[in-house]
Amino acid sequence: MNRTTLSLIAGATALAAVTGFASLNAPAASGDNTAKAATQQPVERTSLLCPQPSTSEIANTSYTSYTPVTQGAADSGKAELEAAAVESADSTSGKKTGKKTVKPALKPAEPGKPATGDGSGAEPPALVGTAEGKFAPGWTVQETTAVAAGTGRGLLGTNCAAPDTEFWFPGVSTATGRTDYVHLTNPDDSAAVVDVEMYGKDGTLKSTVGDGITVQPHASEPILLSTLASGQQTDLTVHVTVRSGRVGAAVQALDDKIGGDWLAASTDPAGSLVMPGIPKDATAVRLVAFAPGDQDADLKVRLASPSGLITPAGNETLHVKAGMTAAADLGDVTRGEAGSLVLTSTGTSAPVVAALQVVRGKGSKQEMAFIPATSPVGARATVADNSSKGTTLALSAPGQSAQVKVTASAGSEGGTAATKTYTIKGGTTQDVDAPVPAGLKGTYALTVEPVSGGPVYASRTLASAQEGVPGFTIQTLPDDRGTVAVPEADQDLSVLLKK
Numbered sequence: 001m002n003r004t005t006l007s008l009i010a011g012a013t014a015l016a017a018v019t020g021f022a023s024l025n026a027p028a029a030s031g032d033n034t035a036k037a038a039t040q041q042p043v044e045r046t047s048l049l050c051p052q053p054s055t056s057e058i059a060n061t062s063y064t065s066y067t068p069v070t071q072g073a074a075d076s077g078k079a080e081l082e083a084a085a086v087e088s089a090d091s092t093s094g095k096k097t098g099k100k101t102v103k104p105a106l107k108p109a110e111p112g113k114p115a116t117g118d119g120s121g122a123e124p125p126a127l128v129g130t131a132e133g134k135f136a137p138g139w140t141v142q143e144t145t146a147v148a149a150g151t152g153r154g155l156l157g158t159n160c161a162a163p164d165t166e167f168w169f170p171g172v173s174t175a176t177g178r179t180d181y182v183h184l185t186n187p188d189d190s191a192a193v194v195d196v197e198m199y200g201k202d203g204t205l206k207s208t209v210g211d212g213i214t215v216q217p218h219a220s221e222p223i224l225l226s227t228l229a230s231g232q233q234t235d236l237t238v239h240v241t242v243r244s245g246r247v248g249a250a251v252q253a254l255d256d257k258i259g260g261d262w263l264a265a266s267t268d269p270a271g272s273l274v275m276p277g278i279p280k281d282a283t284a285v286r287l288v289a290f291a292p293g294d295q296d297a298d299l300k301v302r303l304a305s306p307s308g309l310i311t312p313a314g315n316e317t318l319h320v321k322a323g324m325t326a327a328a329d330l331g332d333v334t335r336g337e338a339g340s341l342v343l344t345s346t347g348t349s350a351p352v353v354a355a356l357q358v359v360r361g362k363g364s365k366q367e368m369a370f371i372p373a374t375s376p377v378g379a380r381a382t383v384a385d386n387s388s389k390g391t392t393l394a395l396s397a398p399g400q401s402a403q404v405k406v407t408a409s410a411g412s413e414g415g416t417a418a419t420k421t422y423t424i425k426g427g428t429t430q431d432v433d434a435p436v437p438a439g440l441k442g443t444y445a446l447t448v449e450p451v452s453g454g455p456v457y458a459s460r461t462l463a464s465a466q467e468g469v470p471g472f473t474i475q476t477l478p479d480d481r482g483t484v485a486v487p488e489a490d491q492d493l494s495v496l497l498k499k
Contacts, residue, residue, distance in 0.1 A: 040379070040483040042073040042137040049248030050081070050105075050127040050160035051183035051262070052220055053119055053145045056152075061119035061145040063127075064385035065108040066409060066445035070137035070482050077133020079108040081141070083125040084185055085219040108135060114384055114412040114445050119143070126220035128187045129160065138482035140445065142385040144473065148466060151179060152260025154367040155464050156252070157473030159264070159383070162481065163187050163246040167265040169238040170325065171288040171355035171370055172198075174226045177256040182238055184213070185220040185248040192245030198229055199237045199290055203323050205229035215247055222252070235327040237290035237353065258359055259367040261473050266372040269293070269351030273373035274304075276340040276429065277394030277459030277474060278333065283366070284359040285330040287341065289352050291320040297350035303333055304340040304398050309427040318343075320352055338431040340396040340457060343373075360470045369461075369474045376455035377404075377448050378479030383460045384445040388436050392461040393446060395422060396429040400454030407449070408435040412442030426454065448477055 053061040065079070105127060106117025111134055119127075131139040141160040147153045163185075172180045186192040196210035207229040215221050225238065240249045254260035267273070269292050278285060291297040297320040302309045312333050320326040333339065343354060355372040386408070395404055407419045415437030422432050437444050450456045458477040465471060 038485040038487045041486045042070045042482060043484050044074065044133065044136055046131045046136040046139045046481065047163055047187050048129040048139060048141050048160040049163060049185040049187055050129065050141060050143045051158065051185060051250045051252065052126040052222060053124055053143055054147060055123055056147050056150060058149060059120065059145050059147045061124055061143065063105045063117045063119050064114050064142045064443055065106055066114045066140050066382065066384040067108065067111040067131065067135050068138045068380070068382050068447050068482065069112045073111070073137050074133035077131065077135045079129070079131035079135035079139060081105050081127045081129040084128050085216065111135065113410050114443055116412045116443060126183065126185045127160070128185065128218055138380060138382050138480040140382040140384050140480060142383065144385055144462065146464065146466065146471065151256050152254030154259030154469060155462065155471035155473045156261045157462055157475060158250055158262035159475050161248050161250065161264065163248050165242040165246050167240040167249040168269070168353040169251045169263055170266055170290045170353050171263055171357055172225060172236045172238050172251055172253060173234050174232050174236065175234040176232060179254045180225045181222040181252045182225060182240065183220060183222045183250050183252060184215045186215040186217060186245060187248070188245055189217050190245060191216055192247050193243040194247060195241045195243065196223065196228060197239040198225065199239070199323065199325050200233045201235065201325055235288050235325050237325045255368060257366065259471070261369045263355065263370040264372050264476065266353040266355055267375045269353050271345040271349035271351055273343045273352065273354050274340060274396065274398055274457045275354065275356050275371045275373050276396045276457040276476065277371060277461060278339045278341065278356065278358060279360060279461055279472065280334055280336055280338055280431065281360055282334050282358050283332055283362060285333050286327060286357040287318065287330055287354065288325060288327045288357065289318060289320050289354040290325045291322050291350055291352050293350055294322050295348055295350040296321050297352045298346045299343045299352065300346045302342045304342050304396050304427055304429045306337050306428055306430060309342065317346060338394055338429045340394065340398065340429040342398045358474070360472055365468050365470065367469055367471050369472055371459060371474050372476060374457060374476035375478040377450055377458050377477055379449070380480055380482055381448045381458055381477035382445060382480040383475055383477055385462065386444050386446055386460070388440055390463045391434065392431055392463070393434040394429055394431050394459050395424050396457045397424040397426055397454055398457065399426060401426040402453030402456045403451040404456055405449045405451050406432065406434055407447045408437050409445040411437050411440040411444045414441035415439045415444065421451065424456065
């Protein structure tokens with residue numbers, strides 16, 4: 001029995017260090033010979049999945065890979081991005097296309113230096129990425145696509161995401177003029193079975209088409225959401241759950257009039273949520289929220305501005321019925337200043353998920369992007385594909401004041417890393433003057449590390465005007481999963497094993 005217990009402890013510790021997805025808690029200490037508190041160790045293996053960027057013949061896609069330097073990481077390792085097999089866009093047809101032989105989009109560089117690659121061409125595939133050893137801790141890949149014209153024209157960007165078994169996407173739509181796809185990518189050697197459910201203003205949209213979708217090994221499948229249920233609705237929430245295996249999931253939202261972008265998954269349902277980094281010049285902001293439990297949620301709506309928390313006039317609260325999607329138009333809520341939306345429960349702490357649809361520009365020169373509710377930066381957050389112009393870093397401390405260190409990496413083609421430290425007052429959001437590498441050539445990465453104080457939320461905006469259209473895309477900055485909690489055991493485990 002003692003040998004079995006010891007094997008379980010060793011196995012769990014090894015699993016956490018290798019996968020980087022588990023967080024293990026040591027037993028509570030009750031004496032001098034019990035297990036010590038968990039320590040943070042660099043992950044040894046990471047997986048990232050990039051959705052198929054676009055099927056437009058005039059789309060130009062670039063990839064940027066970056067691994068921050070992490071103390072204690074391995075001395076060797078490797079990282080690669082391989083093409084996934086592309087399945088039919090119509091999940092009901094049963095037709096599949098074979099895997100294409102495609103040159104890797106890029107070759108990741110040594111930690112501390114970004115690497116760039118070109119994914120343009122005829123129907124570029126989704127990518128399945130793995131990193132091991134020194135390349136794994138905090139590995140980040142950015143996919144950025146510029147589409148000059150047509151449905152979804154503009155700048156579309158997403159951080160390639162780790163596989164998981166559950167995703168929430170408030171903010172999708174099947175309304176006239178919108179074409180939304182959920183992209184499912186399977187990184188493993190066995191098929192994944194996935195359910196896709198949609199919830200509107202009146203609850204669940206009845207459909208069996210989204211049940212039991214099979215995603216083949218190392219393959220990707222884009223599913224047109226309007227094929228999963230009849231009727232058109234402006235505000236919907238998509239729930240992706242995996243019966244077996246795991247997948248990466250992201251929603252590509254394309255609009256005939258206001259462009260398009262990627263909608264990343266909201267953070268897990270919670271009673272309080274933060275959506276950081278609404279652009280100063282946003283002309284329209286729409287909040288979409290969903291309560292997945294069996295209780296209604298009453299939310300206080302506030303904006304963390306540069307001067308403090310304020311309540312938007314006419315949108316002080318939002319009532320979200322259980323199992324239903326609710327929405328509110330906030331207009332130009334930032335009024336020329338940096339801002340982050342903060343939702344808190346006013347009564348019961350019923351959990352919710354939420355996202356913002358943000359529009360810049362006017363008339364025929366509009367472009368949209370999304371800001372899903374996100375988790376705090378944590379120990380460190382990383383974002384790639386920054387340039388000396390067109391990059392805005394937003395930092396928000398909705399609770400206590402916080403001190404934050406921001407580091408700009410070396411450039412992909414040259415330049416020297418630079419670091420700045422900022423103090424963000426409690427209840428505020430600041431668009432900071434982020435550091436830029438000296439002698440920059442190419443693109444660079446930013447890492448954000450809280451130094452002291454309360455939780456910090458962050459996002460990065462990329463902007464690039466095309467023919468008068470203010471193209472932009474926003475990526476939130478949750479923890480980059482560079483380390484994992486591993487319980488540290490004393491040399492003498494006899495006391496623990498006897499309990």
